[in-house]
Amino acid sequence: MIHPTALIHPSAQIDPTAEIGPYVIVDGPAKIAAGCRIEAQAQIVGHVEMGAGTVIGRAAIIGGDPQDLGFKPETESGVILGAGNVLREHVTVHRASKAGAFTRMGDGNFLMAGAHLAHDVVMGDKNILANACLLAGHITVGSHTFIGGGAVFHQFMRIGDYCVVQGNGGFGKDIPHYCAAHRINRLMGLNVIGLRRQGFSKEQRAEIKELFKMLFVSGLNLSQAVAVARGREWTPAAQRLLDFVATPSKRGICAVRAGGGSEE
Structure with a gap:
């Protein structure tokens, strides 16, 4: 199930049922569980743990260094993805910025093409991020939340459970559970349909x-x-x-x- 053109680090642990596509790079002590699929030209960098059934899309990069000017590349950190996640083409998820820490994602999330999770993001379960959503460092995202395409989020903020966020919005303040948010730091009411x-x-x-x-x-x-x-x-x-x-x-x-x- 490993394409002959793939480059696999000798310390990587890959379940025999996982599928590794053409020109994939697994560079480091990754753990790739049963039923995972890594599509062509994706890169898994460093200490990345991937739960069963997760799909990494073409040219996605998981585990790259934080975009933090104070970060030291020798820092030992990583990314932990739960089971059943789908990260589509060109998604990027950066590893944590502190030693021993992890950027984390729960189960059943769907990140569309070009979405970005910066260092130290913690995400729950069954969220949907549409194309080109950008989450800065240290953001916490709950579960069952939908974020529209092109929405951007400032570091250290929180997004609750069962929220819906309009595309192309900009947010630097917390979005509470159950809320619908749009424009710039504005609530428009409750996510009634979602609830x-x-x-x-x-x-x-x-x-x-x-x-x-x-x-x-x-x-x-x-x-x-x-x-x-x-x-x-x-x-x-x-x-x-x-x-x-x-x-x-x-x-x-x-x-x-x-x-x-x-x-x-």
């Missing part, structure tokens, strides 16, 4: 909607709204949204803004 498709009950969706309005459209600032929301009990699905908003990263939280003008 329904993912099996959230009518009652759960109604409570999440009530909490969203309390947090973002009540006229209170965010800390005041969080304090009010904490004054009552919520079921677990809504509580996850409250907990996310109550513990923002240093980047802050995206907000709902009225009107159609441009942001500063």
